[in-house]
Amino acid sequence: MNPQPATRNQERVTSNPEQVKDYEKPVETVAPYKEIIEVIKTNGGEAFKRCYQCGLCDSVCPWNRVTTFSMRKIVREATFGLTEIESEDIWRCTTCGRCPQRCPRDVRQIESGVALRRIATEYGVFPTSVKPVRTASASLVGEGNPLSEERKNRALWAEGLSVKTFTEGMEILYFPGCYLSYDPRLKKVARATAGILNKAGVDYGILGPEENCCGESIRKTGDEKLFRRLAKENIKSFIDHGVKKILVSSPHCYHTFKNEYPEFMVNFEIVHLSQYLFELIHQGRLELSREYGKKVTYHDPCYLGRHNGIFDEPREVLKKVPGLELTEMPDSRKDSLCCGGGGGRIWMETQKGERFSELRLEQAMRVGAEVLVTACPYCITMLEDSRLTLDVTEKIDVKDITEIIQEVIE
Numbered sequence: 001m002n003p004q005p006a007t008r009n010q011e012r013v014t015s016n017p018e019q020v021k022d023y024e025k026p027v028e029t030v031a032p033y034k035e036i037i038e039v040i041k042t043n044g045g046e047a048f049k050r051c052y053q054c055g056l057c058d059s060v061c062p063w064n065r066v067t068t069f070s071m072r073k074i075v076r077e078a079t080f081g082l083t084e085i086e087s088e089d090i091w092r093c094t095t096c097g098r099c100p101q102r103c104p105r106d107v108r109q110i111e112s113g114v115a116l117r118r119i120a121t122e123y124g125v126f127p128t129s130v131k132p133v134r135t136a137s138a139s140l141v142g143e144g145n146p147l148s149e150e151r152k153n154r155a156l157w158a159e160g161l162s163v164k165t166f167t168e169g170m171e172i173l174y175f176p177g178c179y180l181s182y183d184p185r186l187k188k189v190a191r192a193t194a195g196i197l198n199k200a201g202v203d204y205g206i207l208g209p210e211e212n213c214c215g216e217s218i219r220k221t222g223d224e225k226l227f228r229r230l231a232k233e234n235i236k237s238f239i240d241h242g243v244k245k246i247l248v249s250s251p252h253c254y255h256t257f258k259n260e261y262p263e264f265m266v267n268f269e270i271v272h273l274s275q276y277l278f279e280l281i282h283q284g285r286l287e288l289s290r291e292y293g294k295k296v297t298y299h300d301p302c303y304l305g306r307h308n309g310i311f312d313e314p315r316e317v318l319k320k321v322p323g324l325e326l327t328e329m330p331d332s333r334k335d336s337l338c339c340g341g342g343g344g345r346i347w348m349e350t351q352k353g354e355r356f357s358e359l360r361l362e363q364a365m366r367v368g369a370e371v372l373v374t375a376c377p378y379c380i381t382m383l384e385d386s387r388l389t390l391d392v393t394e395k396i397d398v399k400d401i402t403e404i405i406q407e408v409i410e
Helices: 033-040 046-050 056-060 071-079 098-101 110-123 132-143 179-182 184-199 217-221 224-240 251-264 271-283 311-317 356-366 376-390 401-408
Strands: 174-175 243-246 269-272 295-298 325-327 371-374 399-400
Touching: 033 071, 033 110, 046 071, 046 110, 046 271, 056 071, 056 098, 056 311, 110 132, 132 217, 132 224, 174 184, 179 184, 179 376, 184 271, 184 376, 184 399, 184 401, 217 224, 217 251, 217 401, 224 251, 224 401, 243 251, 243 271, 251 269, 269 271, 271 311, 271 401, 295 311, 311 325, 311 401, 356 371, 356 376, 371 376, 371 401, 376 399
Parallel strands: 174 243, 243 269, 295 325, 295 371, 371 399
Antiparallel strands: none
C-alpha cells in the first residue's frame, strides 16, 4: 500500500514557501510522509529515528508540572512525517536540557525540536502565542537586538560609570548582552557589574553599538539564517577590535560564544560573571566587608548549570558574603527547574498558571528565602514577572548575584 499524504485535518506544509505567509491562511496538503521526513532530516532532526518511546523525556519535562505535554508524541509524529507544524506544541520546548540528560538513545530532543521550528519558520507558520517571535526577529535584523530598541542607545546603561570603549590590548571585553543594555530592570545588573569591575581595577571595555545579540535564542526558534548573520557580525567586530577574552552576564551568551561560535572557526576565552566574581574574590581583588544578613536561595539557570556545568562558583561567591545564609531549594543543580524563558520562550506568551517561574518562587518561599538569587537575565525577567502575577513582591526579592556583591563591597 502506497503512503497517503501526511495530513492532519487536511492541513500540511506546501511545497512552495511563498504560498504560506501567515498562520491564518490555509495550508495546502501536498507532502507525503517521505517528503516531510526528508525535510526534518535536512534541518537537523535525523536523531528522531533513534527514539524507542521509553517516555523518560515526558517524565522530566517541566511542562508536565503545569499542563499536559508530550515530547514523546512530537518525536513519534516526526518519525513518520506527521508533525503538525501548525500546532503550538513544537514551540513549547524551553531547551532546558532535562530530557537529553535522561535520554538513553541520544535522540537530541533540542536539536530535533529546533529542526521542526526551522520548517515552521521557513513556511511562516506561527501560532498566535508565538507571533511575537516575528517582532523580535525584525528588531534583530534592523537594530541587532530583540527588544525594538535603537542600536545607537546600546551603551546608555553605562553613562556616568567611567566605562571605556574596548580597544585592542585591554584585558577583557565585557559583553552585557541585549537585556542588560536595554531593559530597565536589568540595566541595574549591568551597572552593578561595572561598579564591581571598576572597584577591582579590571582593565575592560565595551563595544556598545558595535555589539549584536549573540543570536542564541533566535537560533532556537528555528531562524538559522539570522543566527548566522548575527554571529558573523559579532565575530568580525571581535576580531577587528583584537578581542581575546569575553566576560558575559548571560548564560545564553556564554553558551553560544563558547559552544556555537567555534562552528565559524574562531575561539575566544569566554568567562561568565559568576566565575569571574569567584576569581576576583579568591585573588583578593574584591573585599566583601558589609553584612548582608538575609536568607538567600540560589536558582541554577539551565544554560549556566545543566548545559555548561557551572554550579559551584556562584554558590561559593554567595558563601563569602558576610551574614548571608544560603539554603537550597528542591530541584537544584543539574535538576534545576527551568524558569521558562529559554528556547525563545522569553518572547512568547505563556498563560498565568503555566509559568515555571511561579513554581520556582513558591519553592523559594517554602524554604524561607527572603531573596531568590540567580545569574541570568532571562531568569530574572521571568521571575520578576511572576513575582507580580503571584502578588508576592513584599514576600521575596529577586536579585542577580552581582547586585548582592555590589551591596557588600566597600
